[in-house]
Amino acid sequence: MAILRTVLDRAGVGALGVLDSEIDVPVLTGAQRQGDVIVLSRPQLAPATTPLPASGVQVVRAEASSNTHTLHSWDGTCFFDADPTGGDAGLTLGTLTVPDGASAYLVHTEEHGANGIGPGTYELRRQREFAGEWRRVAD
Amino acid sequence: MGRPWVSYSGGLTVGQYAGTVALRDDWIRIAESTERCDRPTAEAAVRQAYRVAGLDAPDVIVWMDSPLGGTLASVVLSHHTAPPTRLWAEVWDGLWDQLGERVGPDLRDRLTEQLWGQLDERVWARLPPGMRAQTDEHLWRRLADQVRARLEQRLGDRAVAQLWNELGALLWEPLRDQIEFQLVDRPGFDLWDRLQHRLGEQLWTQLEGRPFPWEHGRQLGPWSEVYWLVLFTRALDIAGLPASPRLAAVATAVRAVGWWWPMRGAAVLTDRPTALHRDPQGRLHHPDGPAVAYADGYALHAWHGTRVPADLVTGDGWGPHRILAERNAEIRRCAIERRGWDRFVVEGGLRQVGRDHRDPGNPGQVLRLFDLPEQLRGLYHQPARILVVSNASADRDGRRRVFGLPVPADVPDALSAAAATFDVTPAEYAALARAT
Numbered sequence: 001m002a003i004l005r006t007v008l009d010r011a012g013v014g015a016l017g018v019l020d021s022e023i024d025v026p027v028l029t030g031a032q033r034q035g036d037v038i039v040l041s042r043p044q045l046a047p048a049t050t051p052l053p054a055s056g057v058q059v060v061r062a063e064a065s066s067n068t069h070t071l072h073s074w075d076g077t078c079f080f081d082a083d084p085t086g087g088d089a090g091l092t093l094g095t096l097t098v099p100d101g102a103s104a105y106l107v108h109t110e111e112h113g114a115n116g117i118g119p120g121t122y123e124l125r126r127q128r129e130f131a132g133e134w135r136r137v138a139d
Numbered sequence: 140m141g142r143p144w145v146s147y148s149g150g151l152t153v154g155q156y157a158g159t160v161a162l163r164d165d166w167i168r169i170a171e172s173t174e175r176c177d178r179p180t181a182e183a184a185v186r187q188a189y190r191v192a193g194l195d196a197p198d199v200i201v202w203m204d205s206p207l208g209g210t211l212a213s214v215v216l217s218h219h220t221a222p223p224t225r226l227w228a229e230v231w232d233g234l235w236d237q238l239g240e241r242v243g244p245d246l247r248d249r250l251t252e253q254l255w256g257q258l259d260e261r262v263w264a265r266l267p268p269g270m271r272a273q274t275d276e277h278l279w280r281r282l283a284d285q286v287r288a289r290l291e292q293r294l295g296d297r298a299v300a301q302l303w304n305e306l307g308a309l310l311w312e313p314l315r316d317q318i319e320f321q322l323v324d325r326p327g328f329d330l331w332d333r334l335q336h337r338l339g340e341q342l343w344t345q346l347e348g349r350p351f352p353w354e355h356g357r358q359l360g361p362w363s364e365v366y367w368l369v370l371f372t373r374a375l376d377i378a379g380l381p382a383s384p385r386l387a388a389v390a391t392a393v394r395a396v397g398w399w400w401p402m403r404g405a406a407v408l409t410d411r412p413t414a415l416h417r418d419p420q421g422r423l424h425h426p427d428g429p430a431v432a433y434a435d436g437y438a439l440h441a442w443h444g445t446r447v448p449a450d451l452v453t454g455d456g457w458g459p460h461r462i463l464a465e466r467n468a469e470i471r472r473c474a475i476e477r478r479g480w481d482r483f484v485v486e487g488g489l490r491q492v493g494r495d496h497r498d499p500g501n502p503g504q505v506l507r508l509f510d511l512p513e514q515l516r517g518l519y520h521q522p523a524r525i526l527v528v529s530n531a532s533a534d535r536d537g538r539r540r541v542f543g544l545p546v547p548a549d550v551p552d553a554l555s556a557a558a559a560t561f562d563v564t565p566a567e568y569a570a571l572a573r574a575t
Contacts, residue, residue: 030572031563033500035530038561038571089562113532113575127560129544132520137544137560 007114011056011072011107027103027116034106034115036127036137037069045121047097048079059093059124069108076102093124146379149301159309159373166369169394170318170361176410181395185406191388192278198265199405201257205433206324206398208250209409213400246436267404278401279359282385286371293378306370314366321423322362324439360398418443442473459486463514472518480527480543484509496553500574501531506553522548526556531574
């Protein structure tokens, strides 16, 4: 486990205004949500094979350049296979695999802070809304 | 089979691709500029564009501050006569009334003062009798045909079609969707179409024996021409053809001015907007004022790409009565978003479906589901309910944002609604360990 300030420093994200940067960011293996992105445990999925670069990876295309979700490895290298097709519902962002001994941090550059993710394989998804038909929530 | 002497035979090279992106981005910067025009430079560029096209440079140049002012000036310059005929006097009265209704008497008076302040007897004396003919045909439309013909001669129809597709893929979305379709104020420009309708075609036929000027003469400007300018310029270069001096001269003028109306003997030029705001998705948007503003006070208001009335995005915005009375569903939705769903569900008397449900992983916050009232049933194309949720973390300003997310009307309760927004089962959503 790390405190938020350390996570953000390593992710290259500046200090946050309102969040207490000394809080612990728990590393969890269950489902978590960060604003309009959800992390779902999916042990049945084939593990991801693309190593996360040291600089992390943006999991939501930068529609809003100042407001993005990025993934970073911690204590080892995690893997993330982006899914440009979006899967069946068009919401899937990709598959994340965190090896034993490592953790991953999902970092939001604005108000949402960071979520720690423990060993396992996960699906990351976007949120949608129903405006006559389902469409992705604009971040 | 490609022709060996031709530099394009399908497929842009890395350099051609990079050159296109660079020119595109340069023009996006120009199209979004809110700098004041350098007027002497702009006038010189416009005169040069006339000369290069083989036309006499205009004697009279009128400057206005907005496209609306420019439209007014171009109509007056093409139809006014000194002394005015009875018919023109009637037309002017009609214009005056329409403008007042459309933009209010203050802006109308400012526009007309600015225009007539530049049109004294001396100016009228310098205008040639046949000046009503607009010259954008010569400056631009025929030029476009010429460029296309040169390309087809050089590359053949099929390669040109392919080149168009390739360049279009790079240019269409950022230049047409994001600039022309977003920024050009069609409602403002259609003022004159409505006027024509109101006064009746007969009057216009009597006036000039020709169609309404809007039909045969039109404005040039960075927002409407940018796509074609970049496309033609790059296509000539990629085809290995020499640059067109006429194209370059028009491009230089379009760079230097906002909208402009070329006419024989006269040109109406307008300055750029003083402000232009978009949301992070690139849609025209300002939550608390004009999204596009001009020095004469003319302005456009927009909420995430939808044009809205000014009072919807100023001050407190629309109250619930005004919102429910609005007939346009899109504008109504904008007004509700501006007010905030959390306020509107209370003020609009929306009926809650079931009870508050704790928001999984988001301690202290709840999920609430509401039915839309009868008057708002048409808000979306399909029957919907509204899920009201709170952010798990506060914004930088310390406030916790509350969202209203539409969900299908057959979603039974708040937890199922939240689960549906992520396409997971209610059980999986209920088990969320942490939300931030």
